[in-house]
Amino acid sequence: MPTKERIYNWYICMVAAMCMVLYGYDASVFNAAQNSDNWLKWFGLDSKADTYLIGLVNTAYTIGAIVAGWFFGGPIADRFGRRTGMGIGCFVTIIATFMQTFAPYHNIGCFIGGRVLIGLGQGIALTAGPVYINEMAPAEIRGTVMTFWQLNYSVGSFIAYWIAYATGIYKTRLGDWDWRMVVIFQMLVPIIVLVLLPFLPESPRWWVKRHNNIDNARAALRKIRHTEQEVEDELLAIREAIEFEKEAVGASYWALFKDPSIRKRLYLAFAINVGQQLTGQGTLNSYSSAIYKQVWKEKSTIDLINALNATCGILFTLNAAWTADRYGRRWLLMVGACGMALAMMLVPVVGQTTPTINGVKSNSVGIAIVFLLFVFTFFYKPSWGATVWIWTAEVFSVNVRAQAVGMCSQMQNVANTIFQQFFPAFLANTGLKCLFFFMAVNVCLAAFVFFFLPETKQVPIEEIDVLFGGANHVEKGGNLLGVPDAHHATTAPTAMNHDDIEKQEPEIQQAERAPDAKEIKI
Incomplete structure (x- = not known):
């Protein structure tokens, strides 16, 4: 029977996990918007002639997120608290949503500016959110709880794509509001998070690290641990770890590069976060509409497929909830990479070996391709979707945790910024054959995990340094x-x-x- 403390622990972690809805929604909202003829007309864009400009609109978000993750997210979360970091990120996202929704006619610069600003807000929120969850969740269920961080990415996509599907049905009646409606709903979840945040306890690790306030740390732990012994044991571990890090490692962010153990973790986390985007998921999430246009011409069909994919993404992510703490992070990452490689091999094989009639594939071929892309999502969501975030957020010591998570998570956007800028041209020139690239990447990622990544399941975060050659x-x-x-x-x-x-x-x-x-x- 779960205790009231455990239930409350889940509740506060789920509120923090809602920050990931921002990321999932935004990653999908541009995909939905660019599929709207009214959006293209409002900003004077041609989907074929302006591929590089459309790519810039998409990567503008990632530029803002990278700047926030590398330079602002960590310092804000460490100086003002994890809750404040999430709150600032949500507030900036709301402001940016207004800029995008009400951008003037043919003023693509204002829309791009909103994309940059929304990247800044989300970069701050996505740094503080996973740090908060990992610092509040008990070690034995930390992986399970963090699964819902990635699940909320799928929730964001789910909301965005179903709104896009609904507005697409009534696009004649809605006019320009068929894309504006999709964009403006982006402020819904940030508003909810801002309302709930003041009632959440701050991280006990932040109280000790920032203010050496043992009483407030103890009060926070008493809300989420059942017995006083659990509270005192964890509080002692926090104090011991922070004391050692202060004396032997250093309190500044330079420890990320000076300490060999932390440096090793940083580079490994960089690699798997870049790998997460090179699996093909980031590109598919932003350009699936363009890929599906090679199979179907009806916009409503494409919107429906995207919405169903997002819906299945929620269900698929839940597989990490019962596997992450049972079989481990390494197992999930390797199985996921192998499954994604198989799907990325079969999609272009089916596409290249079947006939095209009047520029499109038959319905049966189209259904087969969509099924294989759903198989890809089935393997991606619990593995390189959820587990990369779990591993990244749990491996760093508290003195550098917020900054490291911000930097590592934004390596996803570094990879996106570089790759997605030329992916539209890559797709236009090679068609579905471009997916062979992702097949090869996934094979390499499975090998990388097997040879280089240690298992971290159920290891207390204060003692995880030992796995990387560091002291306890x-x-x-x-x-x-x-x-x-x-x-x-x-x-x-x-x-x-x-x-x-x-x-x-x-x-x-x-x-x-x-x-x-x-x-x-x-």
């Missing part, structure tokens, strides 16, 4: 603090839960007011 921060910090048992707080009441503490609260307060009351420290 808890044990070393325990020595610095002079703690007899680095893994257990001996002063905590072992059999007392929070209900017992609440019953004894009047006696505790009276004892604290007594003249001879003494402060008890771990």
Whole structure:
């Protein structure tokens, strides 16, 4: 039977995970918008003649996100708190949504400016969100909880594509609002997150690291851990790790490059985050409409396929919830890469070996291609979709965690910025044969994981450094603090839960007011 603390723990993590809806929605909204003739007409664009300009509109977002992730996301989350980082990111996203929705006629510059700004907002939110979840979730279910971070990417796509499908049906009646409606709904989830954030506890690790405020850290932990022993044990581990990092590693971000253990993690995380986009998912999510146009000509059919794909994406991501903490991160990444490679091989084979009639494929061939792309999504979502975020957010020590997660996650957008700028021309020149490139990449990614990535499932984040050749921060910090048992707080009441503490609260307060009351420290 789940405790009220565990249920509340899930709730606060799900609120933080809603920040990922911003990313999923935005990655899909441009795909939906560029499929609208009214959007092209409003900004004076030709889908065939202006492929590079359309590519620039898409990559403008990634430029803003990269700047935020590398230079703003980490410092904001570390200085002002994880909640503040998520809040700032959501607020900027709302402002940027207005800029895109009400961009003046033929003023593509305003729309691009909104895309850059929305990238800044999401880069900040997407740094603070996964850090918050990993710092609040207990080690034994950390992978399961983080699965819902990636699931919310699919939720964002789900909302965007179904709105696009609905507005496409009524495009004659809606006129220019067929694309504006898709864009303006992007502010819905950020508003919800902004309303809920003030009622969430701040990360106990941030309280200790930033302010050395043990009382507030303990109060936050009491809301999400069932017994006082759990609270004190985790608080002790946090203090020990932070003390060691402060003394031996350094509190500045230079530790990312000076410490060999952290540097190794940084480069590995860079590689898998770049790999996530080179699997083909990032390109498919932005240009699936262009790919489907080689099979079908009806816009409504393409919108429906995108919406169904996003719907299945939610269901497919849930597979990580029961596999990430059972079979591990490495298993998921390798199986996912092999499955995606197979799908990316079969799609162009089917496309190249079947006849084309009047410029399009038959319905049966089209259904086969869509089925294979759904198979690709089936393998991608729980593996290189969810697990890359899980692994990235859990492997760094608290002194560099926010900055490292911001930098690593934005390597996805570095890869996107480079690759998607020329992908429209790549697709136009080679057709479905361009998917062979993704097949080869996925084979290489499976080999990379097998040879280089260590398993991190159920390892406490304060002790994960050992997997990468670093010291055990808890044990070393325990020595610095002079703690007899680095893994257990001996002063905590072992059999007392929070209900017992609440019953004894009047006696505790009276004892604290007594003249001879003494402060008890771990």
